[in-house]
Amino acid sequence: FTGCCETELAAAARGGYVVRVPVREFLSPGLNASAPAAAAAAAAGDGAAVVGTGLERDYTATRRLPQALIIGVKKGGTRALLEFLRLHPDIRALGSEPHFFDRHYARGLDWYRSMMPKALEGQVVMEKTPRYFVTTETPARVHAMSRQVKLIVVVRDPVTRAISDYTQIISKTPDIPTFESLAFKNHSTGEMDAQWSPLWIGLYALHLQRWLDWFPLEQIHLVSGERLISDPAGEMAKVQDFLGLQRIVTDKHFYFNKTKGFPCLKKPEGSSKPHCLGKTKGRTHTPIDPDVLLRLRDFYRPHNEKFYQLTGQDFGWQ
Numbered sequence: 467f468t469g470c471c472e473t474e475l476a477a478a479a480r481g482g483y484v485v486r487v488p489v490r491e492f493l494s495p496g497l498n499a500s501a502p503a504a505a506a507a508a509a510a511g512d513g514a515a516v517v518g519t520g521l522e523r524d525y526t527a528t529r530r531l532p533q534a535l536i537i538g539v540k541k542g543g544t545r546a547l548l549e550f551l552r553l554h555p556d557i558r559a560l561g562s563e564p565h566f567f568d569r570h571y572a573r574g575l576d577w578y579r580s581m582m583p584k585a586l587e588g589q590v591v592m593e594k595t596p597r598y599f600v601t602t603e604t605p606a607r608v609h610a611m612s613r614q615v616k617l618i619v620v621v622r623d624p625v626t627r628a629i630s631d632y633t634q635i636i637s638k639t640p641d642i643p644t645f646e647s648l649a650f651k652n653h654s655t656g657e658m659d660a661q662w663s664p665l666w667i668g669l670y671a672l673h674l675q676r677w678l679d680w681f682p683l684e685q686i687h688l689v690s691g692e693r694l695i696s697d698p699a700g701e702m703a704k705v706q707d708f709l710g711l712q713r714i715v716t717d718k719h720f721y722f723n724k725t726k727g728f729p730c731l732k733k734p735e736g737s738s739k740p741h742c743l744g745k746t747k748g749r750t751h752t753p754i755d756p757d758v759l760l761r762l763r764d765f766y767r768p769h770n771e772k773f774y775q776l777t778g779q780d781f782g783w784q
């Protein structure tokens with residue numbers, strides 16, 4: 467693919483007229499038969515329709531319900547994963563978090579569909595709302611929409627995740643008590659408050675079990691939040707395989723930005739400039755008393771073991 471036709475197609479799509487495209491040029495060998503040119507046409511936005519006839523494919527972009535969801539976890543690296551996936555021409559992802567299954571379910575599936583970006587046949591439509599993973603009513607609702615939907619969870623060491631969560635909370639409400647005082651139910655006995663949201667979200671086995679009541683494990687792909695930082699291309703290869711996509715997002719798309727301390731994109735969607743995620747991603751964490759950290763590790767150990775058992779994967783959290 468030379469790139470010449472991508473521009474032509476997109477331009478034609480913006481003009482809203484019909485372009486004939488030889489289908490062979492755009493068929494990819496993977497599960498999905500769409501191609502970068504097709505994605506460019508879809509990316510042209512509202513009203514864009516490029517229609518092929520006869521031997522050609524139908525390039526009409528429509529709004530469809532998502533076939534894949536990033537369901538969690540909060541502070542796991544979900545934004546990074548979504549931005550990385552958006553580099554793929556066969557992905558059409560909603561940029562914001564729609565919170566359909568947890569907050570706006572009463573608005574109905576037509577509303578949800580109307581939120582989605584237009585996509586061509588063969589493109590995978592997706593969205594991310596990290597709260598889905600921990601809301602009890604969500605698995606059944608997602609299942610009612612589609613029993614085939616592919617689910618992705620980015621998991622991260624629950625201790626670091628909890629501190630990241632708290633760091634975000636305190637940045638918005640600076641007057642809240644310290645992490646240490648909120649994490650314990652009883653300071654003298656050392657009993658942790660498992661109900662406190664930053665701790666409760668990290669009980670991954672508990673939450674996953676609710677999803678497994680509705681979906682088989684093969685339909686749930688777990689991304690290591692740690693590896694998404696240390697080896698983004700490796701983690702992305704597995705996600706693309708899971709979604710049945712060609713491995714188009716590779717190490718060529720990333721560079722490690724030393725100032726930020728994270729992998730950044732050489733060329734994000736719709737831009738030619740390198741780009742890192744914003745200031746709220748990769749924040750300096752609130753320092754936590756080392757004794758409390760040890761306590762937290764003890765608290766999570768059995769839950770992590772259960773999670774490794776359920777998933778058949780050891781994420782190596784100490």
Ligand SMILES: Nc1ncnc2c1ncn2[C@@H]1O[C@H](COP(=O)(O)OS(=O)(=O)O)[C@@H](OP(=O)(O)O)[C@H]1O
Nearest residue numbers: 540541542543544545546630728729743747748749
């Ligand atoms: N490439 C890259 N750049 C910046 N940050 C990255 C990246 N990859 C993963 N992360 C980690 O993502 C953490 C934020 O997670 P989420 O995007 O899931 O947060 S949120 O739930 O949507 O608020 C964020 O957490 P904090 O480090 O605690 O800020 C990062 O550690």
